[in-house]
Amino acid sequence: MKPSVVTIEPNGHFCSDCAVRGAAVCSSLDAAELREFEHLGRRVHFDSGETVFSEEDITTSFYNVLEGVMRLYKLLPDGRRQIVGFALPGDFLGMNISGRHNFSADAIGAVTVCQFAKAPFGRFIEDRPLLLRRINELAIRELSQARDHMVLLGRRSADEKVATFLLGWRERQVALKGLSDTVPLPMSRQDIADYLGLTIETVSRTFTKLERHGVIEIIHGGISLLDPARAEALAAA
Amino acid sequence: MKPSVVTIEPNGHFCSDCAVRGAAVCSSLDAAELREFEHLGRRVHFDSGETVFSEEDITTSFYNVLEGVMRLYKLLPDGRRQIVGFALPGDFLGMNISGRHNFSADAIGAVTVCQFAKAPFGRFIEDRPLLLRRINELAIRELSQARDHMVLLGRRSADEKVATFLLGWRERQVALKGLSDTVPLPMSRQDIADYLGLTIETVSRTFTKLERHGVIEIIHGGISLLDPARAEALAAA
DNA sequence: GCTCAAATTTGATCTCTGTCAATTGGCTTT
DNA sequence: AAAGCCAATTGACAGAGATCAAATTTGAGC
Structure with a gap:
């Protein structure tokens, strides 16, 4: 900038x-x-x-x-x-x-x-x-x-995209800093949207929905993965 | 198969x-x-x-x-x-x-x-x-x-996807067999749809629309690119 | 040429996600 | 603490593209 x-x-x-x-x-x-x-x-x-x-x-x-x-x-x-x-x-x-x-x-x-x-x-x-x-x-x-990301962009729904992103991001954090269900998200919602081929509103709504369903908790600067199994299910679809 | x-x-x-x-x-x-x-x-x-x-x-x-x-x-x-x-x-x-x-x-x-x-x-x-x-x-x-394809999948409209695909495919044919405005398309509509992250119906409709607008002519086993400039314009958007 | 299956096109409708707009929340500055 | 700002959320609505369905074309055998 x-x-x-x-x-x-x-x-x-x-x-x-x-x-x-x-x-x-x-x-x-x-x-x-x-x-x-x-x-x-x-x-x-x-x-x-x-x-x-x-x-x-x-x-x-x-x-x-x-x-x-x-x-x-x-x-x-x-x-x-x-x-x-x-x-x-x-x-x-x-x-x-x-x-x-x-x-x-x-x-x-x-x-x-x-x-x-x-x-x-x-x-x-x-x-x-x-x-x-x-x-x-x-x-x-x-x-x-x-290539994996092409599949996500071309063939997955908004819910699947967000769930897949959260799991994949967590995976990278784990590899870097060890296991934790608290996933820091340093990027903005707009960044996430532009990564997933969505709009910021859809990302925000999907986060809220995942939280309502008890899959994640939205915390300051990231999320807490409450139900990894359900997230995996959403991501695989 | x-x-x-x-x-x-x-x-x-x-x-x-x-x-x-x-x-x-x-x-x-x-x-x-x-x-x-x-x-x-x-x-x-x-x-x-x-x-x-x-x-x-x-x-x-x-x-x-x-x-x-x-x-x-x-x-x-x-x-x-x-x-x-x-x-x-x-x-x-x-x-x-x-x-x-x-x-x-x-x-x-x-x-x-x-x-x-x-x-x-x-x-x-x-x-x-x-x-x-x-x-x-x-x-x-x-x-x-x-990475180029990620941009297409995540951020381009159906019209842009199809126009971009046709131009890109022509480009590869040109590199292989020399310049021609007749572009053979050996793959099925379903293949094109699955490449562009669309459905077969949308691809078919978009082809028809491009033909109605005089940008392409749909010929046996491919298309003829009648108006490359307009196709480029659609692809760039 | 005729038949049957598959591919493609076209039409009608639906829905997911985008768009537009307003509100809320968090953080910084004063 | 108040003001201002930007990011995020939420709501209402619209539209691009998907879905469902039918018609048409094409191709492979016979």
Whole structure:
């Protein structure tokens, strides 16, 4: 939204104690490579609502999300928006073949990324097939998720969409922070609507309905999943 | 649909005069590698309607489409279907990280594929980073297409969906067979509906409406694009 | 050419979700 | 605490596309 005010920590971070080490691209590197890799990336912070990169921008960097949540979206000429995904710690952004980003990304809440300039990163990959393999793995995983989301967008009802979203989001939280039935939802209702191909009103009504039926409880900044089994049933339909 | 009757040409085909050489994965191989590669793949034919592989099947092979069209789709438990793409000559199928296919694929009309057993193909890639790079490129391109399709499914009207589909399909035909305003549509209306997240009736009505307005002419086995400019306008909206 | 089945088109109606509008709630600023 | 603002909720209504149903066209055998 607003022009980015970016804070670059000049120095003093180490991959070896990186929060996402193991989950991220860098999991394919050994200790020696990691030390070299360290010099390629810079930690960069973004404040809530800041845009990290925009669709059609020339790709100058790749990004490894370290902390926070980002929304990834595409806009139609008339302003309609489709959120194509939410990025969480461990996600790797910026791959493309056109040399331009094919979606926009902005921070939902405070975000920290590990930013790599495109050229040196490309050179680093060159003779590290394992890293390329890892990147390929991530791309294929995303492709699979994208296809799942197509099914949701094209063939599921509003109720199913919302239930599926809540369960899927919880799943990701669990993978990141461990099991809990309290699901934080840092994104707005509008974000959820644009992710599910619905309107904000329909999302809101569906949340209310789920709450009335005792499936969830709407709490500040998220929901509490009271009846996971019923939610699963709604999602599968 | 029916159990597959597969014809394996025992021998006598050569990558060097393969129709998709250059467009496909193999474009990254040099002459020497190609000769070795030749022994890995077998040409296999599928008749119209035959299933090449099914979602959740253990992945035993990769496929390079040589001729024909395939529909790639996912089913919900209750039978609703979402077609996640159509595969044309040059497309590479079977990549996944779970070891299982994450969609089903069947032949629309007669199809020829170049089939590779998973293990030897994996070994062949092992020490050929260029091939891996090429596969990665294809995955990333598909990912980009998948995201475009999410926008269509989530945020476009029926008219826009159909117009976008016709233009996109024509584009692929052009890339494959050269420019023509006659667009063959080998897939059924139901397939188109399941690709666009619509019903067959809506697709049919939209075709009729486009024809009434002089944008297309519905011809045997396809359409003729009478007014590409107006179609573009409808698609962009 | 004739028959039967399947695909497509067309029509009538319904309903889910969108649109428009007003209200409520939460948070920040003063 | 009051004012102002934005996000979220709720209500009333409308419409795009789905559903149900029937007619028509197309294609495969015979």
